[in-house]
Structures are given as structure tokens and as C-alpha cells.
Amino acid sequence: MYRKTNKLLILQLLLFAGTCFSCNEYMGLTVDCSECYTIEPDSADIIIYLTINDIYTAVPITIYKDQVDDNRIEYIDTTSVSPYYLFVQVNQDYSVKAEYKSDGKTIYAVDGDKLKTKHVSESCDEECWVITGGVMDVRLKSE
Numbered sequence: 001m002y003r004k005t006n007k008l009l010i011l012q013l014l015l016f017a018g019t020c021f022s023c024n025e026y027m028g029l030t031v032d033c034s035e036c037y038t039i040e041p042d043s044a045d046i047i048i049y050l051t052i053n054d055i056y057t058a059v060p061i062t063i064y065k066d067q068v069d070d071n072r073i074e075y076i077d078t079t080s081v082s083p084y085y086l087f088v089q090v091n092q093d094y095s096v097k098a099e100y101k102s103d104g105k106t107i108y109a110v111d112g113d114k115l116k117t118k119h120v121s122e123s124c125d126e127e128c129w130v131i132t133g134g135v136m137d138v139r140l141k142s143e
Contacts, residue, residue: 002083004095005127010056016031026107027035030123031120031124031128033123033124033125033126033128035130036120036124036127036129036130037117037128037129037130038091038126038127038128038129039042039127039129040117040129041090041117041129041131042046042089042090043087043088043089043090044087044088044114044117045068045085045087045089045129045137046063046085046086046088046094046096046113046134046136047083047084047085047086047134047135047136048061048063048082048083048084048085048086048096048098048099048136048138049081049082049083049135049136049137049138049139050082050083050084050138050139051082051138051139051140052080052081052082054136055102056102056140057080058078058079058099059078059079059080059095059098059099059100060076060077060078060098060099061077061078061079061084061095061096061098061113061138062075062092063075063077063086063088063095063096064092064095064096064097064099064112065074065092065093065094065099066092066093066094066095067093067095067112068095068097068110068111068112074086074088075078075088079100080088082139084099085143088134089115089118090115090116090117090131091111091114091115091116091117092114092115093113093114093124094110094112094113094115094134094136094139095110095112095136096110096112096113096136097109097110098132098138100118100140107140109135109138109140110138111138112136113133113134113135113136115118115132115133115134116126116131116132116133117129117130117131117132117136118130118131118132118135129131
């Protein structure tokens with residue numbers, strides 16, 4: 001009888017947790033309510049960190065929807081700033097490929113992340129949406 005009661009209690013807790021938290025609910029520790037969007041945004045910036053220095057003063061980048069291998073090019077640019085920001089649609093996977101050329105050699109750096117909106121229901125007095133993800137790091141490791 002004791003085992004049956006425990007299993008039933010665990011099942012009820014799991015069902016309760018599933019109804020309380022949606023997949024789109026932000027479960028982070030703290031939220032700055034002044035940075036909330038009251039309406040769910042449809043676009044936001046992805047952030048790309050690159051190696052920009054005396055050797056690599058301008059780096060060609062290609063930003064893709066989904067994976068690089070899918071070849072769904074979103075944007076192509078050459079940049080001399082890091083971090084690099086690009087305003088794109090949210091709730092989408094993005095990947096970036098950076099091309100570093102030096103001494104006749106080419107090095108490609110690739111990274112990807114999903115840019116998401118998350119709803120915050122408990123932390124703020126008003127409706128609150130936050131942006132998460134969308135940060136990619138294609139910096140070269142120091143030698």
C-alpha cells in the first residue's frame with residue numbers, strides 16, 4: 001500500500017509541475033523587470049564574439065538559419081568589431097562561420113545557438129518577456 005501511494009503521489013506531482021510550467025516559461029534565478037518586454041518580441045539581436053586584432057583586422061562572417069551544413073544563409077558581412085550584433089527573428093536556431101586568413105592559411109570557426117523568448121510570470125507586476133540565447137563565440141584560441 002505504501003509503494004502504491006508513493007507512486008501515485010509522484011505521478012500527481014509530475015502532472016502538477018507539467019501544468020504549472022510551460023516550455024516557454026523563464027525559470028532563471030533573477031529578472032530585472034525594467035528590461036522586460038510587455039509584448040512578446042518577434043526579433044532581437046544575436047551576439048557574435050570574434051577575434052579582432054593586429055593580425056585579423058577584418059573577419060568575413062556568414063550567419064545561417066539553423067546549422068551551417070543546412071546552407072540557409074541569413075546574412076553575410078565582413079566586420080572589424082567584436083562583439084558583432086545582428087537583428088534577426090526570435091525562436092530560431094542560428095549558426096555563424098568566421099573566416100580567419102593569415103600567412104596563406106585559412107581557419108574557420110563555427111558556433112551556433114538558439115535565440116528565444118521566454119515568458120516570466122512570477123517576478124514582475126506586469127507582463128514580462130525576456131530574450132535568452134543567441135550568443136555565439138567564434139574567437140580563436142590563443143596559441
